[in-house]
Amino acid sequence: MTLALHNTLTRRVEPFAPLAPPRVTLYTCGPTVWNFAHLGNFRTFLFEDLLRRYLEYSGYDVFHIMNLTDVDDRTIKAAAGAGKLLGEHTAPFVQAFFEDRDYLRIKPAHAYPRATESIAAMVRLVERLLERGVAYKGDDGSIYFAIAKFPGYGRLSRLDTRELKVGARVASDEYAKDDPRDFALWKKAEPADEQVGAAWDAPFGRGRPGWHLECSAMSLEQIAKCCGTTTLDIHAGGVDLVFPHHEDEIAQSEAATAQPFARHWLHGEFLNVRGTKMSKRFGNFLTARDLREQGVDAAAVRLLFWQTHYRKALDFTDEALTGAGAGVRRLGEFRARLLGEREKGKGEGEGKLAGLATKFETDFRAALDDDLNAPRACAALFQLVHDGNAALDVGAPGAAVALTVLDRAMEVLDVLPTAKRLDAELRRWIQDRLAARDKARKAKDFKEADRIRAELAARGVEIEDTPSGTKWRLV
RNA sequence: GGCGCCGUAGCCAAGUGGUAAGGCAGAGGUCUGCAAAACCUCUAUUCGUCGGUUCGAUUCCGACCGGCGCCUCCA
Known part of the structure; x- marks a missing residue:
């Protein structure tokens, strides 16, 4: 392909x-x-x-x-x-x-x-x-393209088969042009231009460029x-x-x-x-900084956009953005699992996961080769997450290969969750709370354990009890 | 008026002349002290409507309905 x-x-x-x-x-x-x-x-x-x-x-x-x-x-x-x-x-x-x-x-x-x-x-x-000879100076001193x-x-734009809407092109300077459809290359300097410093000298007259x-x-x-x-x-x-x-x-x-x-x-x-x-003119817009201030992970915005083909209009809603955020977190969990396997030295070699990853890469490329069909590429990605998680559940090998392939795809999509910043003090506090909770759990004091869990959650720390100890992450 | 696009589940959204990917949300289950995460199962007999072509159409053609864009120095 x-x-x-x-x-x-x-x-x-x-x-x-x-x-x-x-x-x-x-x-x-x-x-x-x-x-x-x-x-x-x-x-x-x-x-x-x-x-x-x-x-x-x-x-x-x-x-x-x-x-x-x-x-x-x-x-x-x-x-x-x-x-x-x-x-x-x-x-x-x-x-x-x-x-x-x-x-x-x-x-x-x-x-x-x-x-x-x-x-x-x-x-x-x-x-x-x-x-x-394809440009000329109009009666108003501006230069036009003929x-x-x-x-x-x-x-x-297939304009050759179009008709202009009556009145659509009636501009105040139309008289200056040979053909109403001619457009300005260089606009003669007006007082307003001079006032803000938007005028330059040129052999054909002082002015400013057309867009x-x-x-x-x-x-x-x-x-x-x-x-x-x-x-x-x-x-x-x-x-x-x-x-x-x-x-x-x-x-x-x-x-x-x-x-x-x-x-x-x-x-x-x-x-x-x-x-x-979305347009400034209609007042229905949102800026990137608005989202950043709301704490929206940029990865969610990216995934949301990738899930619709670029040549199709996309309706922006909070619900869709939230949904994309959930997808981003799931991807993050999956990658963390693969990383964990590799660090335990259990992910080497070929095996189930490597096979899934190879299949994924083929699908991923086929999708993007086809006019950047990112929605299909995302479907392949989530298929890998789904099948990969199931393989990990039964201890399949090949996580290291899968991780490499996943990271390569992320060079294109770049939709992994943004890592949260963590200072040493917060880290110590978390360790302390986890130790306290662990002690409570061992003593079967679940009420106390749940209280500590809520305490952690209040500071954005989510926890997960696993056979190999309690894991945590910032949300 | 001219040119063009779109209409698929609660939401977002791929896709194909041969009978509907994926994500989110939802329900049930496994696991867990409870959760969480993950997994399993389920969730459109149907792709705006009506006709036509075809053995067969969501996919092709036509009409209609609905939404949108460009024709205004808008990404």
């Missing part, structure tokens, strides 16, 4: 083949740092994390680029509203984004180009498009730098970016380079709340 991924260009699941294996160039549209990213945004980033990790698991050498949109309509408006300069306003949100990323265990990209630090590349791209000059326009231009310029600049190419292997983002954002990126990039911009386009579906997409 080899990896196949859905390609928005063809609307089909296609075998994935990078231009220059094992190198894979991956560009994912990052956050606009005008505010905190919400969980819906992170569903996309998490889907991209799964993609990135599975490519690596499959032996590819991934170069992952994620841009930070730190200048656009919203960042300018937000900065102006806060009476700050653009950079002053966005800096804390960039910081917050990285914190949230780490909380959710998303692997850092190899490059995080920022729009405001890539202006030179954007100016060069606009100049090239002007030279090639979609009539780019025959492939609409291929990604679509930013991604084209940054991705082309980064892959040229890292890999000496002008074509991305994969470009990914949320479904809402298909049109116009990605359509416009293709037009700009391909008109400039005369090369395919991206070979494979992947789009993740929305995170919904009661059937409607």
Whole structure:
């Protein structure tokens, strides 16, 4: 089996083949740092994390680029509203984004180009498009892309067969454009832009980049730098970016380079709340930090998301999140059991567990090879937990192999419970209480034993009596 | 209006032209002083509705109902 991924260009699941294996160039549209990213945004980033990790698991050498949109309509408006300069306003949100990323265990990209630090590349791209005659200066002084000059326009979003909704595109600056569907590459500086420091000089006039231009310029600049190419292997983002954002990126990039911009386009579906997409606009959002403050284990969020295919909308509910949390703990228990066996020196060799693990790995790969079918991969995982536990119950060998295989899969899914921090004092207290309870139990003073158990539970210590003594863990 | 997606158990959710994975929750049992954890058993004769194609459809086609998205610098 080899990896196949859905390609928005063809609307089909296609075998994935990078231009220059094992190198894979991956560009994912990052956050606009005008505010905190919400969980819906992170569903996309998490889907991209799964993609990135599975490519690596499959032996590819991934170069992952994620841009930070730190200048656009919203960042300018937000900065102006806060009476700050653009950079002053966005800096804390960039910081917050990285914190949230780490909380959710998303692997850092190899490059995080920022729009405001890539202006030179954007100016060069606009100049090239002007030279090639596919861009023009509108009556308002802004530079526009002439979609009539780019025959492939609409291929990604199937716009060629669409009709625009009457009135949908009536913008105030429409008179400035040759065709209402033309989009801005470079917007002439307005007083509001100057006020927050969002304007740059360019040969074609002082202004600021359009959002679509930013991604084209940054991705082309980064892959040229890292890999000496002008074509991305994969470009990914949320479904809402298909049109116009990605359509416009293709037009700009391909008109400039005369090369395919991206070979494979992947789009993740929305995170919904009661059937409607989570959005700042609707006010139905939740941020990663909200969950962290509620003490939600990031592993539960990850498992919840993995249990729905990335191309299907997922309704976020507390009940579903709680359920995922229970699954995460069960996985943690299973791994702890395997680890215990290995440490007792009983887990070596082949045997039942090793066989189950091998079977699991085959199923796991087959599932993810099939357009990242993580729900199926999770089903295989829980099958291993179920069968593995049953095998452990009857003392089957092979735990060490199973542990290795499990940990390898966790490199992709990363859904084991977060280890709780424990200081020496708490540890001593727990030992003391357990000893006291043990004494009470031996004396058949179960009332006292249960009282101590409740005392432990009050501080988050769960206990479990086993033939080899009382085990405990923090919850 | 145009383009497109979705509708599977209490909840979440895979999947296939041949008769329904997995998770959570729930019930009973084993184990335990009691618990916990784990295991065993059970929980959709049925996949929005109605037609059609087929030996056979949840899976293909059509219509309808319901929900949603994009067409507005939204992940």
